[in-house]
Amino acid sequence: xxxxxxxxxxxxxxxxxxxxxxxxxxxxxxxxxxxxxxxxxxxxxxxxxxxxxxxxxxxxxxxxxxxxxxxxxxxxxxxxxxxxxxxxxxxxxxxxxxxxxxxxxxxxxxxxxxxxxxxxxxxxxxxxxxxxxxxxxxxxxxxxxxxxxxxxxxxxxxxxxxxxxxxxxxxxxxxxxxxxxxxxxxxxxxxxxxxxxxxxxxxxxxxxxxxxxxxxxxxxxxxxxxxxxxxxxxxxxxxxxxxxxxxxxxxxxxxxxxxxxxxxxxxxxxxxxxxxxxxxxxxxxxxxxxxxxxxxxxxxxxxxxxxxxxxxxxxxxxxxxxxxxxxxxxxxxxxxxxxxxxxxxxxxxxxxxxxxxxxxxxxxxxxxxxxxxxxxxxxxxxxxxxxxxxxxxxxxxxxxxxxxxxxxxxxxxxxxxxxxxxxxxxxxxxxxxxxxxxxxxxxxxxxxxxxxxxxxxxxxxxxxxxxxxxxxxxxxxxxxxxxxxxxxxxxxxxxxxxxxxxxxxxxxxxxxxxxxxxxxxxxxxxxxxxxxxxxxxxxxxxxxxxx
Numbered sequence: 001x002x003x004x005x006x007x008x009x010x011x012x013x014x015x016x017x018x019x020x021x022x023x024x025x026x027x028x029x030x031x032x033x034x035x036x037x038x039x040x041x042x043x044x045x046x047x048x049x050x051x052x053x054x055x056x057x058x059x060x061x062x063x064x065x066x067x068x069x070x071x072x073x074x075x076x077x078x079x080x081x082x083x084x085x086x087x088x089x090x091x092x093x094x095x096x097x098x099x100x101x102x103x104x105x106x107x108x109x110x111x112x113x114x115x116x117x118x119x120x121x122x123x124x125x126x127x128x129x130x131x132x133x134x135x136x137x138x139x140x141x142x143x144x145x146x147x148x149x150x151x152x153x154x155x156x157x158x159x160x161x162x163x164x165x166x167x168x169x170x171x172x173x174x175x176x177x178x179x180x181x182x183x184x185x186x187x188x189x190x191x192x193x194x195x196x197x198x199x200x201x202x203x204x205x206x207x208x209x210x211x212x213x214x215x216x217x218x219x220x221x222x223x224x225x226x227x228x229x230x231x232x233x234x235x236x237x238x239x240x241x242x243x244x245x246x247x248x249x250x251x252x253x254x255x256x257x258x259x260x261x262x263x264x265x266x267x268x269x270x271x272x273x274x275x276x277x278x279x280x281x282x283x284x285x286x287x288x289x290x291x292x293x294x295x296x297x298x299x300x301x302x303x304x305x306x307x308x309x310x311x312x313x314x315x316x317x318x319x320x321x322x323x324x325x326x327x328x329x330x331x332x333x334x335x336x337x338x339x340x341x342x343x344x345x346x347x348x349x350x351x352x353x354x355x356x357x358x359x360x361x362x363x364x365x366x367x368x369x370x371x372x373x374x375x376x377x378x379x380x381x382x383x384x385x386x387x388x389x390x391x392x393x394x395x396x397x398x399x400x401x402x403x404x405x406x407x408x409x410x411x412x413x414x415x416x417x418x419x420x421x422x423x424x425x426x427x428x429x430x431x432x433x434x435x436x437x438x439x440x441x442x443x444x445x446x447x448x449x450x451x452x453x454x455x456x457x458x459x460x461x462x463x464x465x466x467x468x469x470x471x472x473x474x475x476x477x478x479x480x481x482x483x484x485x486x487x488x489x490x491x492x493x494x495x496x497x498x499x500x501x502x503x504x505x506x507x508x509x510x511x512x513x514x515x516x517x518x519x520x521x522x523x524x525x526x527x528x529x530x531x532x533x534x535x536x537x538x539x540x541x542x543x544x545x546x547x
Contacts, residue, residue, distance in 0.1 A: 232273030
């Protein structure tokens with residue numbers, strides 16, 4: 001068994017995901033039950049899909065489950081011998097429940113599929129087809145609020161004596177405080193009705209989880225979808241779940257509710273993944289959510305650093321954020337990404353620079369965490385807020401409708417659809433799409449890259465980030481130069497550690513390079529080791545180490 005200890009600049013991850021058994025020695029602290037509850041998520045790469053914009057099967061201009069099923073082989077064809085699929089093993093579907101607005105985050109019926117997308121039978125068929133291809137499915141579950149048109153809220157609004165009145169947060173009049181972002185959160189309907197609390201606007205009133213009936217309903221909703229074969233949930237806006245007057249985020253009551261929710265899942269659906277959205281929260285706010293509440297959470301700070309490193313051409317900021325995060329949470333209980341449905345698309349942030357987009361993708365898919373790729377990111381789709389413009393239809397071809405629909409798309413495709421599309425990049429070896437394909441397949445096939453431990457190496461050049469990924473029987477060295485120029489005289493070092501001493505041969509598995517042997521002292525130390533090749537400008541390399 002290979003054991004890597006934390007010492008000085010060396011960072012230990014006790015399993016790079018909370019779903020992977022920890023590497024332990026006799027004196028090591030035992031991993032928590034949450035950390036070892038599932039072993040088959042460690043190699044996953046997830047893909048975020050807005051069903052409305054992915055593929056339309058009936059020509060009405062709106063994506064649906066029929067279209068999604070048609071395109072499943074693009075995501076994963078379940079044939080290890082092929083490399084022309086993306087290779088993802090998990091999809092996150094943005095809300096698919098019957099809802100008021102196009103985005104689906106104002107749910108009207110938690111037990112029904114949005115009619116634009118199809119029926120429950122269509123959904124069931126999608127789940128079956130996805131699972132046949134080895135693709136896990138997680139749903140966006142919006143527990144914090146409903147639509148104002150939900151029958152529960154309509155009953156509460158129209159009848160103060162309705163039992164549903166206590167399913168929401170009402171007051172006789174506006175208490176007078178604002179939300180955590182300075183926004184209005186109380187909406188007064190007059191003396192006969194009173195005011196109700198809504199964190200995300202008057203159309204999305206918050207549910208009242210101080211009422212045990214609401215909790216029971218949330219568990220029933222979760223059970224309904226998990227029993228249909230769903231593999232887990234992305235928990236939307238979870239830090240807002242229970243308020244304490246003006247104290248409206250990350251409250252003790254929210255943490256306690258999530259502990260009880262996790263207990264429910266562990267008892268009935270122990271393999272269920274929960275990924276928490278805890279936006280705009282520092283490390284001290286993220287820490288309490290793990291390990292007894294969430295399996296993992298989106299790490300927005302790390303996500304931002306991927307793009308900053310690619311933009312600015314230096315890797316030390318990304319290394320610092322990772323090391324700080326790992327010191328706080330050695331189990332690395334986070335999901336990583338570049339951008340998502342709430343942010344300007346990464347290609348727009350990178351000003352259309354394909355090389356920098358490749359660098360960001362390389363870092364995302366070689367560093368620790370459960371990586372998520374936003375649909376279209378792999379072909380360089382662009383988009384800048386408002387939200388509809390960062391959720392536009394997937395660009396499959398250059399033809400009218402972008403191969404997304406034979407009709408009129410629900411929102412126009414972007415002007416770059418003629419060049420930034422799957423068909424244009426499919427057979428081009430150097431395309432962004434094939435870069436993503438190669439990296440995703442590499443990660444899912446190599447245990448070290450998917451679920452291995454992490455050691456950052458000291459680099460003599462700020463542009464270069466280098467690190468080791470270690471699993472029980474595999475060691476990978478990753479070197480990435482974010483800079484605009486090549487580095488010919490790179491030196492890498494590592495402080496004393498429990499890394500086994502010896503000489504290691506390096507076999508290139510990604511990139512083109514012929515590297516020197518790596519010599520590690522008996523004390524697990526590396527001093528001014530030269531890889532022996534010129535590290536190309538804006539290039540990444542992965543080596544397999546054998547001793």
